[in-house]
Amino acid sequence: MSDGVTLEKDGAIATVILSNPKRLNAMTPKMWQELKSCMDQASSDDDIRCVVLRGDGQNFVSGADISVFDRERADGAQAREYGERTHAAIASVRGCRHPTIALIEGVCVGGGMEIASVCDIRVCGESSRFGITSNRLGLAYGHEELHDLIAICGRAFTLEIMLEGRVFGAEEAAAKGFLHRIVADTEVADEAFERARHIASRAPLANRWHKAAILRLENPAPISQDDADSGFDLFDSEDYREGVRAFMEKRTAEFNGR
Amino acid sequence: MSDGVTLEKDGAIATVILSNPKRLNAMTPKMWQELKSCMDQASSDDDIRCVVLRGDGQNFVSGADISVFDRERADGAQAREYGERTHAAIASVRGCRHPTIALIEGVCVGGGMEIASVCDIRVCGESSRFGITSNRLGLAYGHEELHDLIAICGRAFTLEIMLEGRVFGAEEAAAKGFLHRIVADTEVADEAFERARHIASRAPLANRWHKAAILRLENPAPISQDDADSGFDLFDSEDYREGVRAFMEKRTAEFNGR
Amino acid sequence: MSDGVTLEKDGAIATVILSNPKRLNAMTPKMWQELKSCMDQASSDDDIRCVVLRGDGQNFVSGADISVFDRERADGAQAREYGERTHAAIASVRGCRHPTIALIEGVCVGGGMEIASVCDIRVCGESSRFGITSNRLGLAYGHEELHDLIAICGRAFTLEIMLEGRVFGAEEAAAKGFLHRIVADTEVADEAFERARHIASRAPLANRWHKAAILRLENPAPISQDDADSGFDLFDSEDYREGVRAFMEKRTAEFNGR
Numbered sequence: 209m210s211d212g213v214t215l216e217k218d219g220a221i222a223t224v225i226l227s228n229p230k231r232l233n234a235m236t237p238k239m240w241q242e243l244k245s246c247m248d249q250a251s252s253d254d255d256i257r258c259v260v261l262r263g264d265g266q267n268f269v270s271g272a273d274i275s276v277f278d279r280e281r282a283d284g285a286q287a288r289e290y291g292e293r294t295h296a297a298i299a300s301v302r303g304c305r306h307p308t309i310a311l312i313e314g315v316c317v318g319g320g321m322e323i324a325s326v327c328d329i330r331v332c333g334e335s336s337r338f339g340i341t342s343n344r345l346g347l348a349y350g351h352e353e354l355h356d357l358i359a360i361c362g363r364a365f366t367l368e369i370m371l372e373g374r375v376f377g378a379e380e381a382a383a384k385g386f387l388h389r390i391v392a393d394t395e396v397a398d399e400a401f402e403r404a405r406h407i408a409s410r411a412p413l414a415n416r417w418h419k420a421a422i423l424r425l426e427n428p429a430p431i432s433q434d435d436a437d438s439g440f441d442l443f444d445s446e447d448y449r450e451g452v453r454a455f456m457e458k459r460t461a462e463f464n465g466r
Numbered sequence: 467m468s469d470g471v472t473l474e475k476d477g478a479i480a481t482v483i484l485s486n487p488k489r490l491n492a493m494t495p496k497m498w499q500e501l502k503s504c505m506d507q508a509s510s511d512d513d514i515r516c517v518v519l520r521g522d523g524q525n526f527v528s529g530a531d532i533s534v535f536d537r538e539r540a541d542g543a544q545a546r547e548y549g550e551r552t553h554a555a556i557a558s559v560r561g562c563r564h565p566t567i568a569l570i571e572g573v574c575v576g577g578g579m580e581i582a583s584v585c586d587i588r589v590c591g592e593s594s595r596f597g598i599t600s601n602r603l604g605l606a607y608g609h610e611e612l613h614d615l616i617a618i619c620g621r622a623f624t625l626e627i628m629l630e631g632r633v634f635g636a637e638e639a640a641a642k643g644f645l646h647r648i649v650a651d652t653e654v655a656d657e658a659f660e661r662a663r664h665i666a667s668r669a670p671l672a673n674r675w676h677k678a679a680i681l682r683l684e685n686p687a688p689i690s691q692d693d694a695d696s697g698f699d700l701f702d703s704e705d706y707r708e709g710v711r712a713f714m715e716k717r718t719a720e721f722n723g724r
Numbered sequence: 725m726s727d728g729v730t731l732e733k734d735g736a737i738a739t740v741i742l743s744n745p746k747r748l749n750a751m752t753p754k755m756w757q758e759l760k761s762c763m764d765q766a767s768s769d770d771d772i773r774c775v776v777l778r779g780d781g782q783n784f785v786s787g788a789d790i791s792v793f794d795r796e797r798a799d800g801a802q803a804r805e806y807g808e809r810t811h812a813a814i815a816s817v818r819g820c821r822h823p824t825i826a827l828i829e830g831v832c833v834g835g836g837m838e839i840a841s842v843c844d845i846r847v848c849g850e851s852s853r854f855g856i857t858s859n860r861l862g863l864a865y866g867h868e869e870l871h872d873l874i875a876i877c878g879r880a881f882t883l884e885i886m887l888e889g890r891v892f893g894a895e896e897a898a899a900k901g902f903l904h905r906i907v908a909d910t911e912v913a914d915e916a917f918e919r920a921r922h923i924a925s926r927a928p929l930a931n932r933w934h935k936a937a938i939l940r941l942e943n944p945a946p947i948s949q950d951d952a953d954s955g956f957d958l959f960d961s962e963d964y965r966e967g968v969r970a971f972m973e974k975r976t977a978e979f980n981g982r
Contacts (some may be wrong), residue, residue: 225489241575253801272493274710274713274714275714277710278710278711278714281701282701282710283701283702284698284699284700284701284702285698286701287698287701288698291698307883309885310888311889315826316802328880328883328884328887329880329883329884329887329888330880340637340670342676343668343669343672343673343676344669344705344709344713344719345669345672345706345709345710345713345719346669346672346700346705346706346708346709346719346721347637347672347700347701347706347709348672348676348679348696348697348698348700348701349676349679349697350694350697351679351682351683351689351694351697352689353630353695354676354679354680354683355683357631358680358683359878359880360786360878360879360880361878362618362620362643362682362878363617363618363680363684364586364587364618364643364644364646365643365646366680367565367586367587367676367677368586368587368646368679370673370677370680371565371586371587371665371668371673371676371677372587372661372663372664372665372668373668385643385878385880385881385901386880388880388881388884403888405891406888407887410859410860410887410888410889411859411860411861411862413862414858414859414861414862414863414864415859415886415887417864417884417888418859418864418865418870418883418887419883419887421864421865421867421870422870422879422882422883422886423879424867425867425871425874426879427871428686428944431868435867436866436867438864439864439865439866439867440800440801440804440807440864441800441801442800442862442863442864443797443798443799443800443803443863444799444800444863445862447862448861448862448863450862451861451862451863452790452793452794452798452861453794455790455860455861456790456791456794461861461862462859463862465797470934507866507909508783521751532971532972533972534970535968536968536969539959540959540968541960542957542958542959542960543956544955544959545959546956549956561771591865600934601926601927601930601934601967601975602927602930602967603927603930603962603967603973603977604927604929604930604958604961604963604966604967604977604979605930605958605959605964605966605967606930606933606934606937606954606959607934607937607939607955607956607957608936608955609940609947609951609952609955610947612934612937612938612941615943616938616941620876620901621845621875621876621879621938621939621942622844622845622875622876622901622902622904623901623904624938625823625842625844625845625934625935625938626936627906628931628934628935629823629844629923629926629931629934629935630845630846630919630922630923630926631926632922643901675783686944708916721885
């Protein structure tokens with residue numbers, strides 16, 4: 209078996225590797241399920257402060273594995289089942305309790321762009337390629353995944369991406385607001401892990417709270433008293449006291465996540 | 467009569483021409499009504515796969531025809547009636563069932579920017595000019611049209627456009643996120659129609675569904691089961707089967723819109 | 725006492741000066757209260773057509789004054805009280821009846837970026853510095869202030885700003901959509917006041933209405949008949965009649981705000 213998703217942990221930083229190198233890491237049904245397992249495991253691990261998602265080898269993810277579509281996604285009924293699996297995986301990335309970074313090398317198309325769009329930060333190489341080509345097959349993307357694209361790229365660029373269905377380069381992806389940084393192809397991993405280490409050095413409770421609050425605000429329901437109160441709880445944490453003390457003593461704070 | 471809006475059809479591509487060349491295609495009340503008729507006709511035509519909107523001659527649209535305001539938009543009561551006509555026309559462009567492309571040459575100001583903002587893709591020439599100068603007259607834009615600007619340009623640039631009421635160039639419009647492509651003035655039509663032909667070559671049901679879904683998501687009401695189900699219907703289409711088959715056979719798919 | 729916020733008026737243009745120069749204009753609790761007073765005073769003044777907010781000396785605002793945190797924002801209960809004051813001040817800037825311009829020189833970090841984010845237009849110098857470093861202390865930003873950032877910069881850049889907590893330059897702030905114009909450090913005041921005079925020359929009722937409508941649209945509640953009607957009222961104003969007359973007579977309109 210050469211397709212699978214694995215989780216590696218190095219101190220406070222976890223790396224999720226999407227692997228199906230013979231097909232440029234196309235996502236098989238098995239991989240969507242394993243992606244969800246890995247993300248759930250990372251979310252429940254208090255010691256993790258940042259999760260990096262990457263492909264195996266020189267590509268991120270080339271999309272869904274279309275070679276199984278005529279057996280496993282052949283009509284509306286199968287598509288519904290297939291969709292439940294991918295939606296659950298995408299939701300597990302979007303809702304990851306920790307900050308996430310998409311380390312994008314090479315191809316980042318279709319399901320790959322979907323996975324990248326629910327990471328918090330996207331770093332790629334100069335020759336990376338992006339796009340969602342669902343109108344080449346004639347299939348429909350899900351509302352939730354369209355919502356993610358709109359939240360990142362706005363109405364105008366989401367319409368262009370979906371209605372043209374082109375594959376485009378890193379510069380164009382950046383102009384659409386999709387990317388946080390383009391670096392030389394050989395430096396993508398360095399850039400992504402440097403950002404991961406930096407994020408891991410900051411107060412983890414604050415990062416988790418801000419990530420959850422930013423996504424919460426995309427729900428049009430009014431902010432409740434409980435939502436608001438959850439922010440004030442941070443001021444009772446050990447980490448906040450350490451943060452203020454370190455500031456006054458002009459030293460770097462050491463956070464423990466409590 | 468030199469003012470009017472016409473619809474031309476060339477295969478799967480329709481072109482809507484906004485014509486009042488003596489006034490740089492300023493929109494008269496008659497033209498707003500004809501624009502709605504043309505868009506409704508295009509929307510109901512199953513054979514169309516892309517609609518291009520353009521002005522007659524070297525300009526897109528210079529705005530509403532202000533010379534009629536002291537007779538037909540002279541106070542709040544008249545403005546309400548006048549507004550019903552323009553809102554209906556704008557809604558017919560925004561809600562067009564097919565992908566739409568604004569082919570923008572020269573002046574694209576006021577009502578012209580409004581029309582362009584409800585097209586899906588905007589291509590213009592280097593010397594095109596944009597802006598909404600309603601605070602030069604002291605009138606109010608409608609909430610729905612402000613919503614379109616916010617969906618495209620965000621809060622910050624919408625505030626600047628409305629509060630300064632300046633006319634600005636293509637580079638600034640692109641920096642505000644309003645444009646998909648700036649080309650040489652002589653190449654705008656080529657660029658727009660090349661994109662139209664490309665869009666027309668892709669699965670039309672998928673394009674219609676994605677366009678409707680992206681606009682639906684701007685409504686804060688939760689996505690219903692029917693909304694979600696409508697996406698799965700595409701997997702039962704002839705075009706989807708053709709798309710997957712063509713992919714496996716490494717050939718270009720031929721879609722028929724069923 | 726060297727810390728305070730003052731309001732100066734010069735014709736139709738008001739300037740609010742945030743002053744605590746020994747601490748790069750860090751906002752003390754007293755300053756948050758005075759900011760609200762100044763903004764409320766400006767909002768209630770019919771003669772004002774634009775408000776410029778700036779720091780005292782070569783900086784905008786370096787953030788909240790952290791030196792008081794171990795006494796006045798030491799736990800959740802105190803943070804709630806402290807938050808009420810800052811939220812009220814921020815709300816008074818966001819809701820100012822007149823257009824507002826942030827004149828940003830030097831440091832614009834933390835509470836400074838918060839204040840700037842609720843101004844309508846942001847102009848800064850080449851060497852200005854931006855960022856929100858709350859994860860260095862471990863505290864939580866408020867939902868409303870996160871909402872402002874999302875409305876301006878979108879989901880992706882808001883996540884990056886909050887999760888990395890870095891201080892960054894003007895070019896990066898512009899790439900995130902936060903800025904309307906970067907000029908040479910020595911020209912920021914000229915640029916800001918030129919824009920203020922320009923805005924003040926346009927119809928004030930239209931500007932107030934558009935500002936209120938743009939912010940109203942961020943509330944997911946449907947636009948009511950009263951909301952819509954308020955726009956038509958402008959067509960009954962003296963200023964609208966003057967605007968149309970001046971257009972027909974090819975002269976500059978003189979608006980009186982009635």
